[in-house]
Amino acid sequence: MAEQDEGRGKEKKFSIWDLPDVPMGQLPPHLELQRTRVLCNKDAPIHTESIQYSGAYSSIGVDNSVRLDNFCNNFRVEVIQLNEDDMVFDMIGIDAAIANSFRRILIAEVPTMAIEKVLIANNTSVVQDEVLAHRLGLVPIRVDPRLFDYMSENDQPNEKNTVVFKLHVNCKKGSPRITVKSDELKWLPNGSELVKESTANSDSSSKPETYTYFSCSQESVPEFVKNPIAPKYPDIILAKLGPGQEIELEAHAVKGIGKTHAKWSPVATAWYRMLPEVILLEDVKDDLAEELKSKCPVNVYDIEDIGKGKKRATVARPRSCTLCRECIRGDDWEKRVALRRVKNHFIFTIESTGALPPEVLFTEAVKILEDKCERVITELS
Amino acid sequence: MEHGSFTDNSAATFSLTDEDHTLANSVRFTLNQDPRVTFSGYSIPHPSQARINIRVQTTGEAASEVLKDACQDLMLMCRHVRSTFDKAVEDFKASNAVKAMKIDSKDSSDSEESE
Numbered sequence: 356m357a358e359q360d361e362g363r364g365k366e367k368k369f370s371i372w373d374l375p376d377v378p379m380g381q382l383p384p385h386l387e388l389q390r391t392r393v394l395c396n397k398d399a400p401i402h403t404e405s406i407q408y409s410g411a412y413s414s415i416g417v418d419n420s421v422r423l424d425n426f427c428n429n430f431r432v433e434v435i436q437l438n439e440d441d442m443v444f445d446m447i448g449i450d451a452a453i454a455n456s457f458r459r460i461l462i463a464e465v466p467t468m469a470i471e472k473v474l475i476a477n478n479t480s481v482v483q484d485e486v487l488a489h490r491l492g493l494v495p496i497r498v499d500p501r502l503f504d505y506m507s508e509n510d511q512p513n514e515k516n517t518v519v520f521k522l523h524v525n526c527k528k529g530s531p532r533i534t535v536k537s538d539e540l541k542w543l544p545n546g547s548e549l550v551k552e553s554t555a556n557s558d559s560s561s562k563p564e565t566y567t568y569f570s571c572s573q574e575s576v577p578e579f580v581k582n583p584i585a586p587k588y589p590d591i592i593l594a595k596l597g598p599g600q601e602i603e604l605e606a607h608a609v610k611g612i613g614k615t616h617a618k619w620s621p622v623a624t625a626w627y628r629m630l631p632e633v634i635l636l637e638d639v640k641d642d643l644a645e646e647l648k649s650k651c652p653v654n655v656y657d658i659e660d661i662g663k664g665k666k667r668a669t670v671a672r673p674r675s676c677t678l679c680r681e682c683i684r685g686d687d688w689e690k691r692v693a694l695r696r697v698k699n700h701f702i703f704t705i706e707s708t709g710a711l712p713p714e715v716l717f718t719e720a721v722k723i724l725e726d727k728c729e730r731v732i733t734e735l736s
Numbered sequence: 737m738e739h740g741s742f743t744d745n746s747a748a749t750f751s752l753t754d755e756d757h758t759l760a761n762s763v764r765f766t767l768n769q770d771p772r773v774t775f776s777g778y779s780i781p782h783p784s785q786a787r788i789n790i791r792v793q794t795t796g797e798a799a800s801e802v803l804k805d806a807c808q809d810l811m812l813m814c815r816h817v818r819s820t821f822d823k824a825v826e827d828f829k830a831s832n833a834v835k836a837m838k839i840d841s842k843d844s845s846d847s848e849e850s851e
Contacts, residue, residue, distance in 0.1 A: 409771045422769070423809055432821045434828035444824070446817075452765035453813070459758045714825045721818045727759045728807040728814070731752060735738075735804050 382412060393629065393696040397683050405450055405698055441706040442713040445630070447699065454627055454701045460720040461625040463613040466500045467710045468518055469493075470606040470618075474549055474566060477603040482594040490593055491522075491606050492618045494537050495708040497587040500621075501719075502578065506609045512547075512567040518584055518608040519543040519567060526596035533596050538589035540606070544573040549605050567607070587709030621716055623706040630700035631676035634693040635668065644668035647692070650681045674702075738800060748799035750790045756780065760788040766806040766813070772797050
């Protein structure tokens with residue numbers, strides 16, 4: 356900056372960069388607000404796009420690029436809740452594009468096992484064949500899909516790509532109606548038991564040909580002895596039988612991804628939201644404070660006493676804000692309360708259907724994104 | 737496949753099959769962060785067809801090199817995300833186990849395990 360002054364021939368002009376409160380290399384506060392926060396106004400949110408272009412602030416001399424080491428230093432994960440079937444965790448320092456990619460992969464591209472082919476030997480119930488087969492396909496199965504391979508059209512069903520279940524329920528004449536629940540699905544570790552009707556000139560082999568070609572039992576894998584393969588929830592209603600009706604079928608489950616059919620999606624759902632930030636722009640006192648506290652349906656605000664009978668509103672639980680905008684709805688409230696979202700802080704929720712625990716699901720999803728990148732790189736070189 | 741000029745390789749359109757917004761948006765994000773890139777964007781020519789077109793224009797470097805670097809960066813970011821996430825889950829499980837132990841020992845008897 357000294358050179359500029361000399362270059363101007365010792366004129367007493369001052370440059371804005373010489374002012375003490377504009378720090379060099381950093382954005383002024385209003386631009387920083389625009390870059391990192393979504394302002395949720397009464398009518399619509401503004402500044403929703405993320406300013407990704409590396410040269411966006413180059414005229415002020417600020418580098419907007421997120422280099423890899425910067426990312427690695429600033430990225431944090433905090434787990435809030437972790438159960439057997441769902442988890443809530445925070446990802447801080449990541450951009451919406453990548454968070455959305457993880458969400459899309461979790462829903463559509465992490466593989467699972469689901470029933471695909473149903474061989475029906477006898478169905479005299481009121482539920483049609485195809486409806487029953489559709490319902491069987493949607494039953495979540497508790498098995499680790501990483502132990503299996505995909506089955507293409509030319510493959511034969513064997514123990515590496517198929518899981519076989521049997522369902523045989525009979526309602527005897529004279530007994531009351533029964534409900535067929537998913538715990539009636541029995542796992543057959545040795546493969547199919549339905550015999551294929553071969554043509555007359557089959558040689559007199561001792562073993563009749565079935566619909567699957569298992570060379571060894573699936574029970575030889577120790578993982579399946581510890582946790583036998585079964586539907587995750589034993590109380591899913593599949594059909595109802597009246598007296599004299601019977602269902603006898605065999606179901607083959609194969610590996611697939613959610614993109615082909617939603618039955619192969621490993622999550623009930625997975626979603627994220629940005630961290631809410633609630634700012635009180637001016638002091639909200641006494642009656643207004645009470646009004647503000649009662650307006651919020653999720654109790655974001657609290658009242659604190661500042662002595663002499665005066666009360667003031669504070670923001671106690673900004674994280675639970677659902678952006679209902681009740682607190683900025685009346686007259687003048689918009690200049691007292693500012694609702695914002697932090698653009699790079701995501702609260703992820705993953706609800707698994709049971710095949711894999713949620714933390715394993717997320718790791719698998721990240722691995723799948725890595726594989727996609729690698730495929731692009733090998734295609735380019 | 738890469739569609740571009742034979743003489744000027746600093747700008748090109750890459751057409752990838754079997755991909756959709758999942759990869760395209762993330763790659764576009766990492767491309768934008770690179771200071772050598774003047775323009776980056778993606779489009780999907782038809783929603784029924786699984787094909788994306790990624791357009792890269794650089795300040796003089798070969799566009800395919802820049803795209804390769806962006807994919808490498810994305811891979812490294814994913815690896816870092818994975819390791820951070822695994823560590824966070826382990827820490828959470830360990831601290832929960834400690835809490836469960838503390839609650840158990842407080843319930844059962846007077847002696848407690850101090851950390």
